[in-house]
Amino acid sequence: MSNRRDAVHAILRQSEGFRSAQDVYAEMRAEGAKIGLTTVYRALQALADIGHVDMLRTDDGESVYRACASGHHHHHLVCRTCGRTVEVAGPAVERWAETVGSEHGFTEITHTVEVFGTCASCSEALKMAGASSSF
Amino acid sequence: MSNRRDAVHAILRQSEGFRSAQDVYAEMRAEGAKIGLTTVYRALQALADIGHVDMLRTDDGESVYRACASGHHHHHLVCRTCGRTVEVAGPAVERWAETVGSEHGFTEITHTVEVFGTCASCSEALKMAGASSSF
DNA sequence: GCGACTTTGACAACGATTTTCATTTACGCG
């Protein structure tokens, strides 16, 4: 019973962007892995706890996870159409967060920053499909 | 049947920080308002759509709403202990988001920024209560 | 007042996540 965490982590590592728990579960089952949904959730949470994966909530309330290339702090730039993700560092934001925090007397400041946009290829694609937004 | 949206909006206006839909619903019922959960959700969404309230997801996937003092873009500095919220503007972040976005060929850039921290009074309080966290 | 359209709200449906609990597995100990 090798730690299923490793199996789950492996899936995330071979994935490009963020994956939902259900998604990871589905893929593992598809690959023939014998694992339960419960275990996937537990593994994902454990992984997130020890900082081996990033975890965030999508706008529709689903938790998505991603194996980070590095353990250091960074943010994500996500294409709202195709989901492509780019890791970005933002010293400016870090400093800004610290600053506004302390200005208001806050300590132990953390922050959540997600940048969304439409990536080059998707905006191309949209230009064609669009033009019919009547509202 | 005056628009229930107004009633819902009123609740948010007289609230300090973010309120969950269920929370708002509970308060309205407590005040004697005859309104259904469904309607609260619909009102909240409508309000969020037209930008009269801010909407974001808490870490446990709940949607929370808040009537903004202004309609313009800003972010929030939230005390992770008492929930006190301060609206902060961050031109630096706006620019940064735009920059990293375009650097990667992204367009129509939006961003989510939430800053969390422990406010002055809470960190005081925690200092005393603390000292016993063995894990 | 009547009819068409909109809003409302009770309740069911949904879906993601968590909990429960019995089973299986790992592993130290006798």
Place this chain on the structure above:
DNA sequence: CGCGTAAATGAAAATCGTTGTCAAAGTCGC
């Protein structure tokens, strides 16, 4: 080596916020 205990696992049920359905009630123009 077999046993017992504790941890891990997974199937299914429970939870809970949110959304959809649909009939009843309200609004408005005629």
